[in-house]
Amino acid sequence: MRSFLFVPGDSQRKFDKASAGDADALILDLEDSVAASAKEAARQTVAEMLQAPRGAQARFVRVNALDTGLTLQDLAAVMPHAPDGIVLPKCEGPDDLRKLAHYLAAFEATHDLGETKILAIVTETAASLFTLGQYRGVDPRLWGMMWGAEDLAASLGARENAENAVYHEPFRLARNLCLAGAAAAGVVAVDSICATLDDLSIVETEAKAARRDGFGAKAVIHPKHVAPVNTAFTPTxxxxxxxxxxxxxxxxxxxxxxxxxxxxxxxxxxxxxxxxxxxxxxxxx
Structure with a gap:
């Protein structure tokens, strides 16, 4: 899987477009792209998305973070429909991974499912940066580790995370620690989204740099970002x-x-x- 396209969990229209596109995987989002008042309705919509006919494109679900108290409700709504993976935001370390794996084990047993992949977003809080070398052997469900800069900026109290599409040093540190942590754990490192929507040359540059450095995939937030990412992660x-x-x-x-x-x-x-x-x-x- 080279490209992970985020799809708001409350938008059937965007799901229809994304599922007809070339992204290798979709991340059906129940977290940041869904307002608090729309969470319950979005769970039902995501359940319907998971039941739609599937081809080779994988379907992951990003649940709400463990500290919100919403994670179990999210899992209860989507796990009966066998998502290919669960994306855990604001994962602060192995204990958070173990907790999610414990929840998944119960749902897998109840619904007669195999092991569900976990893609953990592991750099969204300051505390998370100090545990990135500790994921090796924690749980076999861990498929990949993704870094992110938006929530980390808030956690650090930073005024911005980049200038002219170049990340500032604290965020480059998070990127590099995620890459090293994933390599140490033997899982796929997934590069963060490109926040620049319309300049595809910036997406291409980020994706090429990510592959050069050892990342195995990249997350995207717009369908037009998929093609340059897929190209960058396909061997020439x-x-x-x-x-x-x-x-x-x-x-x-x-x-x-x-x-x-x-x-x-x-x-x-x-x-x-x-x-x-x-x-x-x-x-x-």
Whole structure:
């Protein structure tokens, strides 16, 4: 999954458009995009969205944060309809992940479901930044870790999180810690949304930088952001050709720790990178 498109949980119209688009996954949102007075109605709407015919596009649901007292009501409304995953906002550490996993285990048993993926948004509070290296082995449902800057700005008391589409240092720190934390946990790192709506070159730049640095996907808030994100996270023909060359060289020399390709020394980390490229390419074919 390369692109995660947020869809307000109270907008059937936006869901219809998004489900006909090219996003690899939708995040049906019960949190920030839904007013407090509309939460109950949105739960019913999201339940109906989950029952709509599905293709290859995954459907995740972002529930309200654990400290709101609304999480269980959200889960009770959506879990009978087997979402592909649950997005947990304002996750402050492994204890929050365990609590959600405990809730999910009960709903999975009740409705005869398999394990539900968890995508945790792990940088939305100041406290969360101090636990990002502690997620390894906490629960097998953890599929990915996403960073976010909007709520973090409020938590830090910052006046802004970026200028001219460049994040300020505290937010770059959060981004980088999320990336490292996800790698340490062995899960997918998901880049935050691009807040610039109309300049797709900024979306493209952010997505390319995210993939370059090791993120495996990016969240988006507008359907027109999906295409540049999907392109950025799809291996190019040159990358695939390089990966095949590396894997072929090691296959021909199975006991070698280092091989020579095009006059350069290539070692085992390159082989692992080549396998990751081929895995990503295979998923897009």
């Amino acid at each position: 023909e040159d990358e695939v050709a390089w990966a095949r060359k590396v894997l072929d060289a090691f296959a021909a020399n199975p006991d070698a720790g280092v091989v020579r390709i095009d006059g350069k020394m290539v070692d085992k980390p390159h082989e692992r990178a080549a396998r990751a490229i081929m895995t990503a390419a295979d998923k897009q074919t």
